[in-house]
Amino acid sequence: xxxxxxxxxxxxxxxxxxxxxxxxxxxxxxxxxxxxxxxxxxxxxxxxxxxxxxxxxxxxxxxxxxxxxxxxxxxxxxxxxxxxxxxxxxxxxxxxxxxxxxxxxxxxxxxxxxxxxxxxxxxxxxxxxxxxxxxxxxxxxxxxxxxxxxxxxxxxxxxxxxxxxxxxxxxxxxxxxxxxxxxxxxxxxxxxxxxxxxxxxxxxxxxxxxxxxxxxxxxxxxxxxxxxxxxxxxxxxxxxxxxxxxxxxxxxxxxxxxxxxxxxxxxxxxxxxxxxxxxxxxxxxxxxxxxxxxxxxxxxxxxxxxxxxxxxxxxxxxxxx
Amino acid sequence: xxxxxxxxxxxxxxxxxxxxxxxxxxxxxxxxxxxxxxxxxxxxxxxxxxxxxxxxxxxxxxxxxxxxxxxxxxxxxxxxxxxxxxxxxxxxxxxxxxxxxxxxxxxxxxxxxxxxxxxxxxxxxxxxxxxxxxxxxxxxxxxxxxxxxxxxxxxxxxxxxxxxxxxxxxxxxxxxxxxxxxxxxxxxxxxxxxxxxxxxxxxxxxxxxxxxxxxxxxxxxxxxxxxxxxxxxxxxxxxxxxxxxxxxxxxxxxxxxxxxxxxxxxxxxxxxxxxxxxxxxxxxxxxxxxxxxxxxxxxxxxxxxxxxxxxxxxxxxxxxxxxxxxxxxxxxxxxxxxxxxxxxxxxxxxxxxxxxxxxxxxxxxxxxxxxxxxxxxxxxxxxxxxxxx
Numbered sequence: 001x002x003x004x005x006x007x008x009x010x011x012x013x014x015x016x017x018x019x020x021x022x023x024x025x026x027x028x029x030x031x032x033x034x035x036x037x038x039x040x041x042x043x044x045x046x047x048x049x050x051x052x053x054x055x056x057x058x059x060x061x062x063x064x065x066x067x068x069x070x071x072x073x074x075x076x077x078x079x080x081x082x083x084x085x086x087x088x089x090x091x092x093x094x095x096x097x098x099x100x101x102x103x104x105x106x107x108x109x110x111x112x113x114x115x116x117x118x119x120x121x122x123x124x125x126x127x128x129x130x131x132x133x134x135x136x137x138x139x140x141x142x143x144x145x146x147x148x149x150x151x152x153x154x155x156x157x158x159x160x161x162x163x164x165x166x167x168x169x170x171x172x173x174x175x176x177x178x179x180x181x182x183x184x185x186x187x188x189x190x191x192x193x194x195x196x197x198x199x200x201x202x203x204x205x206x207x208x209x210x211x212x213x214x215x216x217x218x219x220x221x222x223x224x225x226x227x228x229x230x231x232x233x234x235x236x237x238x239x240x241x242x243x244x245x246x247x248x249x250x251x252x253x254x255x256x257x258x259x260x261x262x263x264x265x266x267x268x269x270x271x272x273x274x275x276x277x278x279x280x281x282x283x284x285x286x287x288x289x290x291x292x293x294x295x296x297x298x299x300x301x302x303x304x305x306x307x308x309x310x311x312x313x314x315x316x317x318x319x320x321x
Numbered sequence: 322x323x324x325x326x327x328x329x330x331x332x333x334x335x336x337x338x339x340x341x342x343x344x345x346x347x348x349x350x351x352x353x354x355x356x357x358x359x360x361x362x363x364x365x366x367x368x369x370x371x372x373x374x375x376x377x378x379x380x381x382x383x384x385x386x387x388x389x390x391x392x393x394x395x396x397x398x399x400x401x402x403x404x405x406x407x408x409x410x411x412x413x414x415x416x417x418x419x420x421x422x423x424x425x426x427x428x429x430x431x432x433x434x435x436x437x438x439x440x441x442x443x444x445x446x447x448x449x450x451x452x453x454x455x456x457x458x459x460x461x462x463x464x465x466x467x468x469x470x471x472x473x474x475x476x477x478x479x480x481x482x483x484x485x486x487x488x489x490x491x492x493x494x495x496x497x498x499x500x501x502x503x504x505x506x507x508x509x510x511x512x513x514x515x516x517x518x519x520x521x522x523x524x525x526x527x528x529x530x531x532x533x534x535x536x537x538x539x540x541x542x543x544x545x546x547x548x549x550x551x552x553x554x555x556x557x558x559x560x561x562x563x564x565x566x567x568x569x570x571x572x573x574x575x576x577x578x579x580x581x582x583x584x585x586x587x588x589x590x591x592x593x594x595x596x597x598x599x600x601x602x603x604x605x606x607x608x609x610x611x612x613x614x615x616x617x618x619x620x621x622x623x624x625x626x627x628x629x630x631x632x633x634x635x636x637x638x639x640x641x642x643x644x645x646x647x648x649x650x651x652x653x654x655x656x657x658x659x660x661x662x663x664x665x666x667x668x669x670x671x672x673x674x675x676x677x678x679x680x681x682x683x684x685x686x687x688x689x690x691x692x693x694x695x696x697x698x699x700x701x702x703x704x705x706x707x708x709x710x
């Protein structure tokens with residue numbers, strides 16, 4: 001394995017980790033506020049469809065991004081209404097949202113485009129193209145550092161950089177602002193927050209809607225950047241891998257980045273090599289695909305570093321009368 | 322305590338929820354420019370119009386009864402088994418191993434062995450998440466989701482590398498021997514017009530037996546009582562001497578076993594070989610079925626029939642109305658889960674208010690009807706009114 005191959009694998013790691021990272025941070029906001037969200041997958045899928053459809057119609061990737069965020073926020077609002085206002089089961093609501101997105105995206109795509117539930121391929125400005133950072137071409141010939149800067153750091157879609165910037169932003173919001181303190185408190189002990197005269201419902205809705213925005217960017221990235229258009233079930237379980245990464249990172253932003261890069265790397269390696277030969281032993285590609293889930297179960301089992309979710313997670317808050 | 326009569330809780334609320342789900346589905350059909358009435362007619366005709374439709378409807382129903390019962394049993398212990406998909410896939414593996422490795426003399430013996438084998442494999446796949454929930458407190462929903470993905474990867478690996486017929490490209494097992502062929506509806510109910518190609522087979526009766534089994538288990542055995550007690554209140558159950566680890570393990574093993582048994586219908590009864598993705602989402606439909614059927618076997622049966630009809634009718638719908646994609650079924654399924662599960666309180670709260678108000682009015686009317694109440698009548702009336710608070 002030479003230097004260039006490693007660079008290529010790392011490059012595709014970054015690309016594949018981006019949607020995971022955005023969805024993972026989305027889940028982070030929601031779950032830190034005490035609202036479990038297994039509907040990340042559905043919100044991402046709905047956003048992927050909406051962004052691809054609008055980007056195709058308008059020819060603008062930015063309009064697509066806005067539509068994707070909008071679609072994802074509608075589903076996030078639905079999740080909020082079901083789990084905050086009507087105090088329903090958050091897990092069941094998440095399951096419903098996943099199916100709703102999986103069904104509606106194909107039904108509407110079939111009606112609008114008649115291409116068997118996909119959108120037409122996006123070209124030109126309807127996609128987020130790769131941007132070249134300053135001096136990337138100039139330093140490309142410098143040994144080692146040059147290719148790293150030109151291939152790995154430069155040359156991604158703007159959404160990749162946005163996703164990477166959201167990591168410190170999330171950390172700052174959650175751990176350095178009053179809003180973040182309250183958000184974390186409402187996920188641990190909503191009664192205390194309520195006693196302090198702060199709206200539990202308001203905070204949770206805010207968290208769920210932020211989750212919607214981030215899932216929307218993740219979905220738009222899938223359809224307008226990673227690929228060129230929407231196809232049925234294109235999120236392909238990424239929402240669940242993001243959920244796994246969230247648990248893996250124990251609900252912390254910087255660890256989420258690490259977990260998503262790790263899972264992205266597994267995906268990139270799995271895409272590149274069908275089977276990996278280690279001496280006489282062959283690691284099948286299916287094992288690589290299952291590895292994120294296996295690792296998450298091990299972490300969940302608490303044998304290697306215990307993952308403890310926010311204490312009030314999954315429980316509707318009922319004001320005492 | 323009871324704000325509503327039992328019939329309202331058991332029948333009225335699920336019915337209203339399902340009607341709401343169907344109304345919203347109708348709006349979706351209008352939105353894509355077709356007539357919902359016509360779509361409904363096509364679906365009903367496609368599902369129940371002839372023996373061909375019935376064969377597929379009841380075939381799907383059989384699948385959904387198994388997965389619905391699986392989710393229902395876990396619900397009684399207040400656990401959400403979202404892993405029916407993976408457990409059913411492993412059940413298929415169990416059926417394939419049993420049918421391919423042992424030369425069975427007769428299908429009936431093979432069926433019995435396949436029922437046990439599929440249940441054991443399904444239960445085994447549920448065992449690890451159950452153990453982690455019971456002993457380590459890992460959330461069962463997350464672990465069962467993860468196990469669905471692991472099961473799918475495992476099955477692809479096994480079908481590609483272990484069970485594939487040498488020389489064949491298709492990732493599937495060899496065809497099961499003729500001896501384990503289950504009689505299909507044309508053989509035991511041919512007089513009803515079922516064709517030899519119908520997928521409906523004797524597994525349907527196994528599914529009905531499973532309904533009876535679950536009813537007996539939950540409402541007529543000590544274990545069932547313990548499961549329900551645990552589901553209502555874990556602390557109270559523990560105080561009453563019920564062992565939480567045992568209940569979590571046993572109810573999840575039964576749940577996984579029921580999900581696994583789905584494979585006798587699809588794998589042994591219809592495909593007669595194990596193929597990739599033999600479950601086709603039935604594990605998830607089980608969630609909608611259990612929610613709609615209020616986790617009661619009779620409700621699960623009726624809900625499974627409705628979803629069986631939706632799946633078969635939906636296939637016909639796509640054929641006759643090309644503008645409506647087959648995914649419309651997934652939308653309806655999602656809306657049923659949403660309204661009967663997540664938005665249950667949206668229907669329940671106004672209904673409770675309605676019945677409470679009606680009850681109060683009746684009492685007020687009863688009090689007004691008696692112009693000069695005797696002291697003892699007033700005496701018995703007062704505590705009753707208090708109880709309603």
